[in-house]
Amino acid sequence: MFSPTLTEQQQRELAKRLTSFLSAYKHISDSYIIEFFTENLWQTLPVKWQEALGDLSPPQIADLLLDKHFNNRTYPTVWPLSLLAFCATAHTLAFPRIPRGRHAQQSVHGKPDEFHANESQSSLLGHLFRKHVKPKKQHEIRKLGMLVKQLCDFTGCNSVIDVGSGQGHLTRFLSFGLGLDVTGIEAELHLVTMASRFDGQLLRSLAKDRLKKPQLFQSAPGPVPHHVLGWVNPRASWEEFIKQLATKEKESESHCHWLCKRQRVSKTEEDRESTNESTAQSNCPTCSGMKQSLLQERTHNNSTDSINQPDSAVSSPESGVEPSSPSPLACPCKFDNKAGVDESPSSAFSSSCAASTLSTDPAVRLSQRKSTNSDFVLTGLHACGDLSATLLRHFANCPHVQGITSVACCYMKISTEENPNPPGVIHASPSNQTQGSSYPEFGYPMSEWVRGLPGHQLSYKAREGACHAVEDYVERLREGSGLLKSHCYRATLETIIRGLRPDLCRAGIQTIKKAHDLSFSEYAQLGFQRVGLPADLPLDHASVNAMLKQNSKVLVYFSLSLLLAPVVETMVLLDRMLFLQEKGLQSQLVALFDPAFSPRNLVLVAVKPRPDAD
């Protein structure tokens, strides 16, 4: 129905259709599967739907309901048009989730190609960047890192702020691997501490590697990243955000690290040589490892004759963008694309982002961007709840932010007018809360257009559902995984608990490990204990068995709500695109990660228009 890049009018139309569709099926997206029996959810479906869906096997549910790309549809009965229309509309309205260049079937089955040789190590990422990093995150930091690098090259920025940086895996790859000057800001102290520790480990490994294979390390690694402890206040202005970064950066750095960084930023490539030597006696573990390796490298080589340029990683014939700041560490990332897969970031970031077209004309490229020292690119990898919305507001308002890549997650943690303080959100401690302006803005909706659409509201439950992994569930249904019992078990337990104690409705039971390997009686004993009831409560086996027999209906109902998950996600992300549009900024949604591997795979990408653009 639409390409990933939509005109303003198309965005508005799509928002209208999404709102009307989601309002019509709100009862499904707002329902809790654990209330399948207590709320008679099956009976809320039209009778014709019940008849068509009641006897489907798990693989049929996958093929006929959930998998948009499944071609050999054989319906066991004649389905009502309303049900067919529901499925088709849900599939059509949701943003495409398959990355460009991938086949739908590749993205439904198994891991991305880079994990074929070793399922826990990406063959496209150097070992230095894989340490402590799970395969999913390896895939994400590599793909997003390359896209951010491309954005930096295009905007002429060398600085990146990684917001909600966690353990700093992306930050580390962008800096050491891709040569960018990166600051990560993260609210959790233990994560910031780990990030710095991992940097030190990387530098020590690098020093060892360099001793073993000096020929592979002929130029300097990228700069030392900077990890800042700070809570980004969604209500703060961009000026406060910048101030927070500057202040916290200073506060959190040891003197030598601070000095090291300032020198790095202020010096030219040649100057850096002497800078590194002059500060080599430092006691800072992070900096000293860095300096040691830099010193070793400087004694061997001159950075211009490196044999390991990462250019092939970040340039592409399509975009014609040439990377800057090559780093030898990008070599182990195998950016030369030996695996032969489509790894070009430009295959994701299409040139149709009007005012910011990545030209293939060298003359145009040269004039594309000249950023000032204070300009930077913002990025957030799975920046949860309001954090992604905050990044977009700073991008729109702050003249120093030239580009943004925003990957969202945890949509239920977004603030809304109906639920301004959602649970599970990190709140500011009095000591790290920024003072000053207070904007009465919520994480959803952000745009005036969506705010004006009747029925635009998305409940907590609908947004929580949007975080589910459709592709993974399709796989489970096809495999007939034992895990498919878990919703029916939980719904049955809910019925029993409520019968005994109505006040314990939807009590938090937490995941019961290996529930699918347990009999229902064993499962119920553990569940009772979790809510403070005696484990040996007697069960009415006839009634329990009657409920457990309805497992396939539970699966169908859950799948109907899952079908709406990408539609809800589209609504949230489209609202963000419309918000940018209203600020005069065009954006694109790019399916970047493999959705079966990394379900929150859509990246919102935008750059500021060139000053000379029409």
Ligand SMILES: C[S@@+](CC[C@H](N)C(=O)[O-])C[C@H]1O[C@@H](n2cnc3c(N)ncnc32)[C@H](O)[C@@H]1O
């Ligand atoms: C889902 S994690 C992603 C971490 C990292 N970007 C990654 O991909 O590995 C989101 C991170 O954002 C941090 N965070 C959430 N809200 C924040 C805020 N307002 N300011 C700073 N950090 C925040 C959380 O502590 C968490 O580490």
